[in-house]
Amino acid sequence: MSATLSAPRKWRKPPLIKNPFLRWSLLLGSLAYLLLAVGSLEVNWSRVYEGLDRGGRFILAFTHPDFISRWSDIYDGMMESVIMTITSTAAGIIISIPIGLGAARNIAPLPVYIICRGIIAVSRALHEIIVAILMVAIFGFGPLAGFITLSFATIGFLSKLLAEDIEDTDRSQAEAIKATGAAWLQWINYGIQPQVMPRLIGLSMYRLDINFRESAILGLVGAGGIGATLNTAFDRYEFDTAAAIIIIIITIVMCLEYLSGVIRAKVQ
Amino acid sequence: MAVSTDKSGQKVWRLSDRNAQLARWFAWFVAVAVIMYCWQTISEQTTWFFVMDAPNIAGDIASRAMPPKWPYINELWEPLWDTINIATIGTLLSLFLAVPVAFLAARNTTPHKYLCRWPALLIIVSSRSINSLIWALLLVAIIGPGIFAGTIAIALRSIGFCAKLLYEAIEEIDEKQVEAIKATGASPWQVMAYGIVPQIMPSFAGITVFRWDINIRESTVLGLVGAGGIGLQMQASLNVLAWPQVSLILLVIFAAVILSEMVSAKVRGAII
Numbered sequence: 001m002s003a004t005l006s007a008p009r010k011w012r013k014p015p016l017i018k019n020p021f022l023r024w025s026l027l028l029g030s031l032a033y034l035l036l037a038v039g040s041l042e043v044n045w046s047r048v049y050e051g052l053d054r055g056g057r058f059i060l061a062f063t064h065p066d067f068i069s070r071w072s073d074i075y076d077g078m079m080e081s082v083i084m085t086i087t088s089t090a091a092g093i094i095i096s097i098p099i100g101l102g103a104a105r106n107i108a109p110l111p112v113y114i115i116c117r118g119i120i121a122v123s124r125a126l127h128e129i130i131v132a133i134l135m136v137a138i139f140g141f142g143p144l145a146g147f148i149t150l151s152f153a154t155i156g157f158l159s160k161l162l163a164e165d166i167e168d169t170d171r172s173q174a175e176a177i178k179a180t181g182a183a184w185l186q187w188i189n190y191g192i193q194p195q196v197m198p199r200l201i202g203l204s205m206y207r208l209d210i211n212f213r214e215s216a217i218l219g220l221v222g223a224g225g226i227g228a229t230l231n232t233a234f235d236r237y238e239f240d241t242a243a244a245i246i247i248i249i250i251t252i253v254m255c256l257e258y259l260s261g262v263i264r265a266k267v268q
Numbered sequence: 269m270a271v272s273t274d275k276s277g278q279k280v281w282r283l284s285d286r287n288a289q290l291a292r293w294f295a296w297f298v299a300v301a302v303i304m305y306c307w308q309t310i311s312e313q314t315t316w317f318f319v320m321d322a323p324n325i326a327g328d329i330a331s332r333a334m335p336p337k338w339p340y341i342n343e344l345w346e347p348l349w350d351t352i353n354i355a356t357i358g359t360l361l362s363l364f365l366a367v368p369v370a371f372l373a374a375r376n377t378t379p380h381k382y383l384c385r386w387p388a389l390l391i392i393v394s395s396r397s398i399n400s401l402i403w404a405l406l407l408v409a410i411i412g413p414g415i416f417a418g419t420i421a422i423a424l425r426s427i428g429f430c431a432k433l434l435y436e437a438i439e440e441i442d443e444k445q446v447e448a449i450k451a452t453g454a455s456p457w458q459v460m461a462y463g464i465v466p467q468i469m470p471s472f473a474g475i476t477v478f479r480w481d482i483n484i485r486e487s488t489v490l491g492l493v494g495a496g497g498i499g500l501q502m503q504a505s506l507n508v509l510a511w512p513q514v515s516l517i518l519l520v521i522f523a524a525v526i527l528s529e530m531v532s533a534k535v536r537g538a539i540i
Contacts (some may be wrong), residue, residue, distance in 0.1 A: 013462075034360075037353040051411040058410060083306040090303045125525040129401065129489045130518065133506065138326045140318040144312045217401045220493065224313075230402065231510035234409045237370045242406070246398060 058239045066240035067245050070229070074245055077226035081215040083148045084225055088215075089208045091147070092154025097200075099155060100162030101188065106164065116159065123156025125169075128214050132223040143224030150211050150218075157210070161203050162196065169195040198267040205260035211258060216249055302438055329511060336519060337512035344501060344520055351413050351497035351524070354490065355483035358422025359476060366427045370434035377464065388431070395428030402487045404495040418495035422483050429482075430475055437471040438464065474536050481532035488521045 017023040066072070102108045102116035128149055135145040163258065174191035219227025224243060233242040274280050370379045373388035404421035411417055441464060449463035491499020498517060505513035 033356075037357055040349065040353060041357065041419065044412060044414065047412040048416070055410040058406065080311075083309050085301055085350055087306045087310060090299075098480075121526070122522075125484050125485070125522050125529075126518070127489045127521075129492060130502075132523070134329075137329060138322050142313050142315075144314040144319065147310055176392060213399055214396060217399045220401065220405070227402075231405060234405050237409065248393050250397045254393055257393070 002224050017230045035137070054239075058243070061239035062247070064240060065244035066238075069240075070233070070241045070244075071140045073232075074226070074231045074241075074248070077219065077229040077245075078248060078252075080146075081212065081225040084150060084215045084218070088150030088205065089154060089211050090146045091151040091196050092158060092207065092211075093204050095151065096158035096162065100159035100166065103159055103163035104166035106169075106171070107188070107192065111137045116163075120156050120163075123152055124160065128153050129217065129221060132218050132221050136222050138194040141222040141224075146215060146218040146223035146225055149223060153214065154207055154211065158203055158207055162200060165199050166192060176225060176262060189243050199210040201267045202260075202264040205263050209253065209256045209260055213249075213253060315504045318450060333511040333515035335512065336516035337510075338516065340513050340516050341520070344498065344517065347491070347496075347498040348520060348524065351487045351499075352484065353526075354415060354418045354422055354487040354495075354497050357482060358419045358487070359426055359480045359483050361419065361423035362426035362430055362479075363476065365423075366434060367432035369427065369431040370438060371460075372432060373435040374438035375442070376441070377460075388435075392428045392431050392435075395424060395426075396432065397428075398425070400425035400483075401489065401493060404490045405493045408494045413494035413496075415496035418490040418497055420486060421495055424485055426479050426483060427487070427516050430479055433475045434468065434472060437468045437475075441467040470539050473539050477535045481528045484528040485525050488524070 015023060029076065075138050099116050099119055102112045103120055105113055108116065131152055132145060132149040135148050139145045139148065169192060173195065174187065177187050177191035215225045215227075216230070217225075217227045218226040219229065220231050222228070225251070230242060233239075233245065369388050369391055372379070372384045373392060375381075375385070378385045378388070400421050403424045404418055406416040407421050411420075445467060446459060447462040449459050454462065487497050487499075489499045489502075491497045491501065492503050494500070498521060502514060503515045505511075505517060
């Protein structure tokens with residue numbers, strides 16, 4: 001004790017990764033990668049410099065957004081986005097409940113589990129735009145392609161989180177329902193469903209929000225919604241119309257987020 | 269839960285009482301009516317004749333797309349490398365802005381409740397509401413097509429996501445540890461470095477890897493609007509209807525996304 005008192009040691013923060021070899025090789029490896037990556041990033045600075053002026057105009061456009069001159073286009077696009085959001089979220093929820101049940105290891109047999117997990121993996125790996133391109137090729141232009149795309153994307157998100165939630169449920173409650181002699185459907189309805197319902201509602205509200213945001217880009221590939229109008233506005237350098245559309249999107253997302261916060265607080 | 273007594277004096281158990289049940293049915297009624305109205309609108313804008321034909325078209329495309337054109341993969345390595353770079357550099361760039369924004373937005377670390385917190389929340393919401401493809405569209409119009417526009421687009425979109433999750437993590441820290449550091453007479457920066465940062469470090473790393481994984485997926489499509497990456501090849505192949513190339517690109521994207529998801533799950537598992 002006296003030895004430590006006479007020679008005070010300096011305290012150092014413990015490192016995040018204990019093994020020094022791993023620490024240094026990770027650090028050097030990531031540095032080398034970063035140098036290579038930044039090296040392959042070709043930036044045409046003169047083009048960027050020229051663009052700054054346009055960027056400034058775009059930011060200035062937010063001070064005087066133009067809602068009026070293209071109002072009918074904006075209104076139609078927005079309505080289409082909202083309609084696609086509502087229907088696809090509803091359809092997505094209806095389809096993802098059985099798939100979510102199938103993807104939960106504690107209630108589904110192995111073959112069903114593998115099939116459902118496969119569906120989820122495919123739906124999650126493909127970006128909405130890629131799915132939308134295929135759907136437009138198959139079903140033609142218009143909101144139906146967007147509806148199918150968003151429903152498909154909803155399945156991957158909702159079933160995965162629902163399945164994880166079902167796997168986390170309390171076994172004893174489900175067991176108790178089973179002990180009363182309940183049939184399979186009753187077992188799910190009274191043993192599992194009450195436990196996952198609050199989270200399912202919360203996730204559905206969250207997905208509604210995501211679907212709206214995604215519906216704003218589907219128009220780029222012809223799948224309906226506000227994206228087409230926005231794309232045209234950018235192409236024509238009509239930044240004040242683009243600013244108006246972006247402001248509307250942000251406002252709707254904020255309202256949806258507030259609404260979903262209220263509903264989630266109520267059910268949880 | 270409600271227990272009522274019926275005429276013969278028998279107790280009847282129901283999930284909810286009558287008013288709650290009526291309210292529930294009314295809510296269902298409204299929801300179904302709204303959805304039906306929306307569906308009708310979509311249906312009116314759809315040419316059902318084409319939709320009836322969809323299975324044939326899908327079969328036709330599938331038969332053209334199979335088998336994938338394997339030799340084409342040699343032209344995909346470079347765009348794939350670009351795609352990964354867009355995601356990685358974009359994520360790193362976004363962190364430079366997301367960290368200060370998160371500290372400004374968290375209730376317990378913000379310097380001022382209104383002057384700093386509200387602008388920070390506004391930044392988070394605007395960045396989150398706008399898809400990275402829209403950011404890319406905008407940046408391509410402003411600074412020209414290329415990888416750089418894609419990287420910035422990814423970075424701008426990620427700020428809101430990272431800052432939101434990070435500020436929620438900051439708000440959930442244990443105040444006792446901060447108090448303890450303060451009690452030693454530490455300056456505000458030292459409190460930050462020794463009281464707050466060690467507590468949020470695991471969630472910070474988790475959020476970063478999680479977002480990186482999402483960004484890989486997003487950067488695969490940025491090329492569709494000219495912002496670099498493997499999407500450029502896809503757009504080019506789609507334009508000339510080269511379906512065997514499209515199917516190969518889809519397979520490559522699928523593999524890249526699954527791999528990045530595995531890496532991210534592994535890293536997050538190691539941290540938490």
